[in-house]
Amino acid sequence: MDKTRVTLEINDSIVFATIKGTEPAIAEIGQQLAWLGAALRSSPSDRIAYATPQVICSATTGTDFRLDFRVKEHTTQGFQGNGSCWRSLFRNPVIVEGYPILARVNGEKGLEIPLNMMAGLGQASRVTNFDGGLVIKGHSTILYPTQRIKNSVLWHYMFNYDGSRMSYLVPSVLGEGCASVHEVDTSCLEYSRNFLGWTSSAEIYTGESKHTHIPRCNSRLATADNDVPSTIAAQMISGLALASRQLVFAFEKFSIVAGNYINGGTSFTKGNQDVPVHLSHSRTPYFVKVHHAGNINVVLYDVQDRRGWMVDGASALLHLTRTQLTSSPYSDSEVLKIEEFDHANPRDGSSAAKKTLLSPKNRGLLLSEDWTYQDLVESTYHILEQIQDNQGHCEGQNILYPRVATLKASGRGWVDLIRSINAITLIGKGFGEIIRPAQDSNKLCSYWSHVPTGRDYLVACISTLKEIAYQHGDCESDPLELADGIYWHKTRQDDRSMRLQAWKLESAL
Numbered sequence: 059m060d061k062t063r064v065t066l067e068i069n070d071s072i073v074f075a076t077i078k079g080t081e082p083a084i085a086e087i088g089q090q091l092a093w094l095g096a097a098l099r100s101s102p103s104d105r106i107a108y109a110t111p112q113v114i115c116s117a118t119t120g121t122d123f124r125l126d127f128r129v130k131e132h133t134t135q136g137f138q139g140n141g142s143c144w145r146s147l148f149r150n151p152v153i154v155e156g157y158p159i160l161a162r163v164n165g166e167k168g169l170e171i172p173l174n175m176m177a178g179l180g181q182a183s184r185v186t187n188f189d190g191g192l193v194i195k196g197h198s199t200i201l202y203p204t205q206r207i208k209n210s211v212l213w214h215y216m217f218n219y220d221g222s223r224m225s226y227l228v229p230s231v232l233g234e235g236c237a238s239v240h241e242v243d244t245s246c247l248e249y250s251r252n253f254l255g256w257t258s259s260a261e262i263y264t265g266e267s268k269h270t271h272i273p274r275c276n277s278r279l280a281t282a283d284n285d286v287p288s289t290i291a292a293q294m295i296s297g298l299a300l301a302s303r304q305l306v307f308a309f310e311k312f313s314i315v316a317g318n319y320i321n322g323g324t325s326f327t328k329g330n331q332d333v334p335v336h337l338s339h340s341r342t343p344y345f346v347k348v349h350h351a352g353n354i355n356v357v358l359y360d361v362q363d364r365r366g367w368m369v370d371g372a373s374a375l376l377h378l379t380r381t382q383l384t385s386s387p388y389s390d391s392e393v394l395k396i397e398e399f400d401h402a403n404p405r406d407g408s409s410a411a412k413k414t415l416l417s418p419k420n421r422g423l424l425l426s427e428d429w430t431y432q433d434l435v436e437s438t439y440h441i442l443e444q445i446q447d448n449q450g451h452c453e454g455q456n457i458l459y460p461r462v463a464t465l466k467a468s469g470r471g472w473v474d475l476i477r478s479i480n481a482i483t484l485i486g487k488g489f490g491e492i493i494r495p496a497q498d499s500n501k502l503c504s505y506w507s508h509v510p511t512g513r514d515y516l517v518a519c520i521s522t523l524k525e526i527a528y529q530h531g532d533c534e535s536d537p538l539e540l541a542d543g544i545y546w547h548k549t550r551q552d553d554r555s556m557r558l559q560a561w562k563l564e565s566a567l
Contacts, residue, residue, distance in 0.1 A: 101150035107131045110155045143215045144169040144254040147179045149334045164207040168255020191236035197346045200224045203242040211250045226447040355481035362487035363511040368518035373411040393424045408521045469514020478541035
């Protein structure tokens with residue numbers, strides 16, 4: 059030890075530093091203080107700026123120095139070249155000039171940044187293998203590798219300025235923009251240098267002459283080891299939340315996995331002033347996920363009871379995650395106190411599931427020492443989101459249905475509907491009575507106190523159908539158009555002493 063001693067004194071907005079030590083130690087500490095002072099400058103506008111520290115020596119003593127900082131603003135136009143996409147991760151960053159950086163022997167462009175910091179700034183936490191390439195996706199953001207050069211990985215960043223959800227399919231739309239998982243896999247990320255900055259803009263080449271075949275999905279579900287023709291999909295999803303397991307939904311051309319959490323690297327805290335506009339107006343990422351789940355249509359089809367339930371994605375998330383709490387491994391947990399779970403109130407209607415998922419008490423419920431109910435919800439949502447995008451990418455939107463289960467004639471009317479609205483279909487058994495008549499409801503038929511089994515009927519709430527018509531059809535038409543060419547046709551028939559309202563779906567031919 060050279061017995062170097064540093065004393066700092068703050069007086070208003072001025073910091074006085076007294077350094078005692080050898081000349082090399084004093085010089086090094088001075089360099090660090092100069093960098094720190096420059097890095098903590100603020101840009102004078104919403105644009106990027108350069109900060110340059112200057113050392114001014116006292117003309118009288120020769121041992122007193124003053125650090126001054128010159129901040130120079132750069133126009134946005136100066137940062138639109140290749141390698142500049144990292145700029146959108148920040149609002150108005152300040153770059154310190156005059157300090158060396160690690161050599162880039164392969165001409166890597168962009169910003170060198172730790173993987174965990176890059177993902178955190180993009181409001182993402184997982185790296186996922188989607189459609190043959192790695193993807194780090196937040197709600198409205200996406201990061202994906204474009205090239206690997208020896209021990210360097212180049213990344214590209216994209217975002218939706220309005221904060222709307224970003225699809226997993228964006229890298230695929232860019233053709234060869236995303237590097238293959240054979241070139242960049244999760245193992246190489248552990249030791250690679252990461253550079254963010256591929257290009258400032260991109261051209262889309264879908265329909266190009268060299269892209270001649272349309273991917274077709276096989277509707278057979280499989281785990282990594284065994285085929286699962288029609289067993290409970292909910293049980294398959296239940297394993298996705300376990301950090302120690304990598305359960306896989308395998309399709310022809312596609313695999314859907316839970317993804318790996320991005321760990322390691324130096325911890326950091328994101329300052330509010332550094333958040334760009336397109337991320338600052340959104341609420342917490344968890345809230346956004348639950349809100350978006352409510353816009354997904356999910357069909358839970360019971361192969362044992364031969365009936366289906368159409369619910370919104372938030373209700374499906376709640377049902378799938380709550381069911382998992384009563385089965386292994388969560389039922390074996392010594393820290394889980396299931397009696398503390400706040401269950402949904404059916405009288406809250408369509409908002410019941412969201413209220414339960416967003417409940418602070420439920421979100422913080424410990425399932426294990428380092429795993430909460432919110433983690434379980436996010437893991438399950440991660441899978442549903444990938445299934446949703448895969449359906450949009452496959453010809454006919456036909457991943458799980460109908461080859462997994464063949465419907466009777468009484469239930470085939472809703473097939474075109476779920477395809478038209480791109481609803482996720484989960485095949486399982488033992489779902490139970492997900493939708494039931496309220497105790498004070500006007501029961502139209504005594505035979506329907508429970509939904510009949512064995513007929514492949516699809517049950518949905520009026521609020522769900524109205525929302526479907528609002529998003530995909532025509533709420534003003536008569537009969538009501540739920541989706542393009544799909545109508546909700548109303549007929550009347552006598553049922554002894556009461557008038558029964560019977561509804562059926564008709565497809566316009």
